[in-house]
Amino acid sequence: MPARYGDLITNGSFTNGFTGWWSADPAYVTTATPGTGLEATATTDAANLSDAQVGQDNLLLRPGCRYTLSFTARASQSGTTLRAQVAIGAAPWTPAIDKTVTLGLGDTCYTFAFTSPLDTATGRLTFQFGQSTAVTVYLTEVRLTCSTVGEGFYVDPDSSAARWLAANPDDPRAKKIERSLVRRPAARWFGAWNEDIKADLDTYVAAAAAKGQLPIITLYKMSGQGSGSAPSQEAYRSWIDAAAAGIADRPALVIVEPDSLAQLGNLPTDAARAERTGLVAYAAEALAALPAATVYLDGGHTTSTRPTEMATRLRDAGVAHVRGFAVNVGNFDAVDVCCTYATQITSELTRLGDPDTGFVVDTSRNGNGAMDAEGQHVDWCNPAGRRLGVASSIGVGGADYLLWIKVPGDSDGSCGLGEGLPVGTFSPLLAERLIDGW
Known part of the structure; x- marks a missing residue:
């Protein structure tokens, strides 16, 4: 069954461990879920942002629909770069949204609205953070919503x-x-x-x-x-x-x-x-x-x-x-x-x-x-x-x-x-x- 409209992300607060998510090569990234969210640690071998990443697949994206991506994040080192991307989950990896933020030591909630150009049932959300240094990104409250009250339940013009x-x-x-x-x-x-x-x-x-x-x-x-x-x-x-x-x-x-x-x-x-x-x-x-x-x-x-x-x-x-x-x-x-x-x-x-x-x-x-x-x-x-x-x-x-x-x-x-x-x-x-x- 496809992801329901509303919140498309499964286990976005990581209260059910790492269920529904995947991570890149363990040589580049390791994960832990202590009950307060996700702790994802990039190794020094992760030279590129995409080397260390976590994500979720099989997201239903419809062309012309309004979506909002939101998440709360911080890092073990101030100035850590985090790239958040929603894209097709296979080549050519066309993005619907691609945002880069700089994390501090305190939790910050990020919210990005976008209109999808994609029509796919194999959409992918990724968080990428490889930067040639050992750093831990703390992530929670991940949501990708469509057709919320502010974004688009259809109003019947002939009610x-x-x-x-x-x-x-x-x-x-x-x-x-x-x-x-x-x-x-x-x-x-x-x-x-x-x-x-x-x-x-x-x-x-x-x-x-x-x-x-x-x-x-x-x-x-x-x-x-x-x-x-x-x-x-x-x-x-x-x-x-x-x-x-x-x-x-x-x-x-x-x-x-x-x-x-x-x-x-x-x-x-x-x-x-x-x-x-x-x-x-x-x-x-x-x-x-x-x-x-x-x-x-x-x-x-x-x-x-x-x-x-x-x-x-x-x-x-x-x-x-x-x-x-x-x-x-x-x-x-x-x-x-x-x-x-x-x-x-x-x-x-x-x-x-x-x-x-x-x-x-x-x-x-x-x-x-x-x-x-x-x-x-x-x-x-x-x-x-x-x-x-x-x-x-x-x-x-x-x-x-x-x-x-x-x-x-x-x-x-x-x-x-x-x-x-x-x-x-x-x-x-x-x-x-x-x-x-x-």
Whole structure:
């Protein structure tokens, strides 16, 4: 599976020893990882910078995408030269960025932003420091990030909020909705309403790629019942194949079938549950084969399924093939509650033989959490008193990302504050209540 967009570097703080890294000829460089980062020592035989180097391979670099390389470094001798380079990992070794810094005796954090001219899945990051003298370079907090909140989650120009704004520019709520919703990245959902899923995804992903940005996509064809709006298992598989063809080899962050595994217990028979699980597994394998997609299956939320049961469902649905799972989609639990729930799932998955599973949290409407004034869990359908959560960004609490997966301002159905509004209909009332938190 390719490195996920976000932080492309594995073990950048060296908390897991030297795992994921390599070093040059031991005659020129030796390494140690005492738990506080990397200690890399060049020998006197390393006459050139490139003689003594450490690095990491198989980095996915896309042309036109914005990246940031950052690291913290110092040296045993003041004035030590360190060259940091991101390049193709084979001849002709074309660089995307090539920076040389002079290290002092104290830790310094270096940050360099660049736009990649390269299109490769074999990118290489190296730190080079041979200088004909014995010197130790101390290195930690190495990160190579793409599509962070400041660099490029794609903002859907045709979101429901954007369409409302275009039709109602003089509405007194317009500026508030533009500032808080229209300008912020959220998922676009693709489902039965897309008559040509391949063409529609191709258009959307291509628009994001043209900006060097990462689109957030939700695939929602099951709609909670069997194969949902697909007339058969074969039709659903064909739909997934078409969706995968639409995304193709371009970057995308894909959420697969919210509610599909969380509502598995609502199906009437073992056969129906097995069918659902098999279809999610098919989607997982088809999407995992895409070279630049990062994929998350449905992981439910804290009140839907016990963590141990959800871990079993995820394992059976092929979570080992993808990056991980999404929690809290369309729900309201606070980030810390979601991360605790997700961590319990990942621990159980590790016990079941699927380690290193990641997760994302839907923060589109969880700014006030899920409890009402009486301490009761709010109803799922357009409840009052909710607020926008953290905008789409790199995660905290173990999460890969915090994402707006549910589209804020879109109705859950004709209920709660959205009485009379069909599901998926944008409502400026719902939007304003989420913005103001009342």
